[in-house]
Amino acid sequence: MCEERATTWDQLMDFLYENAWTPSLRRFRPPFVFRGMADVAFLLDTSLMRLGEGYQHSERHLLRNFKKYALRNVIERDSFWYWLSVAQHHGLPTRLMDWTFSPYVALHFVTTSLELYDRDGVVWCLDYQKAHQQLPPPLKQLLADEGADLFTVDMLSHIPSLDAFDKLADEPFALFLEPPSIDDRIINQYALFSVVSNPTVSLNQWLETRPDMYRKLVIDHQLKWEIRDKLDQANINERVLFPGLDGLSQWLRRQYVQADCHQPIDDYQNRFTRH
Template identity: 30%
Template sequence: MSTPFEIESFDEYLNTIHSELGQNGEGKRRLYFRGQSKRATEGYPLTPSVARYPYLEKLPLAERECKEAEVLETFSNHLLTYVQHRPQTAWEELAIAQHHGLPTRFMDWTTNPLVALYFAVRNTSGRSADSAVYALISNPKRYADLKRGQAAQVKPVGDAATESASEPEDDAYADFSTDDSTPVAATTDTTTPTDSADLSADVGPLELPTPFKISENIIYDPPHVSPRIRAQDGVLLACWQPMRPLDEKDYLEIVIKQAAHEDIRRRLDKYGVFDKQLFPDLDGIAKWLKYRAYEINGTI
């Protein structure tokens, strides 16, 4: 994959986002960002957390989808004990499951490029490798627009094919859920699910497929089940082929050179894009105090 941008300072990153990617607030199309402390080329491809389990690639597509659905159903049966409002759709249920660490076909992204930069550099002390921010440029449909009938309708996929799996990336957004930094190698899948059911009729705007039956990637704005999601401007990418990495044509890689990480961390902290703001709870306070008092021996 070609690398169009290599960033060596905080200011250079801001200029790239505003000038090169058009994030200037003047009606440009929406972009989504994801920061990773390890690059996709290091064995951390852009895949959702469910792709971390290679045995799933050996299952027929229908069997794997059934397993995902059964796991979600079991999770959902316990929700009423812990939440005040029961989710109305499988999308809401899966978003809550993702937040609490259940492997899903959702990938965490953000609409805030500084939040993505935080995840790219926050936990890289002592490492000699570069990190990266990924900008999603494929312009996927948004769930909210589909529900309102403001986007072309989506047909559900059938059950008559098997997909190959790829291994996971370093999930820098693990604090939406859980952390797993074991490196893995991606594989390539050349098969595409085919429809076995009668799909002649489009699904209407109020009858969207479940996340397990979509035929293209969809951006989903999750319910604010946690202050973290709101603070991090989090969105979820529902992956219709969750065992495969995103196609390289769907994103741009912005490499953050390792030599710039320490200064970028300090600048992000100065401008309020750091631990205690992005994790508005005791964990965030602890992370922030650890950074200020011990990592940089600064003032509190």
């Protein structure tokens, strides 16, 4: 694993955009996806795992009941992967995990929890192209046939369930999936999902034997206010990433929180001017 620590904004930008140049495209288009978390101690556990003991047995029941009670006019297609994406998007515990193509969006999620501004944050950078090199042959061939790097719900329509998905290989593999553009939140967050072919295997466990596939960027907690202010200036905030009244309210609430919420305002201002 490559673990680096950022204590300044310039360091952070250098780390996030390292190896961004893609010679074959002659563009700055790195094959990385990002996940930001407010506390470096947080693991890459799915919301399903956080249900507690025996969570893996609840997976199919959760989705079955979600389909049963959801309004039918919310669902455009009666596809398993479409249902799973919608369920994850609306907060149902699933084995999907949220990622983004945008390092700035990942940084937003590092700085959303004001009560954790005294703890170091983290951004995980994962090379999805290297992950997909370890897919079962039929899935690798599907990507090749489509000339694609990532899957869509339509490309996976021939896999009718997660049980069938898990049986595609003896060893767990990780797949990255672009969700349908259900609403502006998915579009604005530049979002995608990961899924591992075993509900009991976390991405932390899966990545342990694949250190060349990811980088872990630890963000010094003293940098969080500077990140937050600069993201606001770049219009990366709750009002944009969560369109609607809920996001607007979250954004306004944070605008009126004093910067001395967790530290003296003088210390914050002095630290900001040093960069």
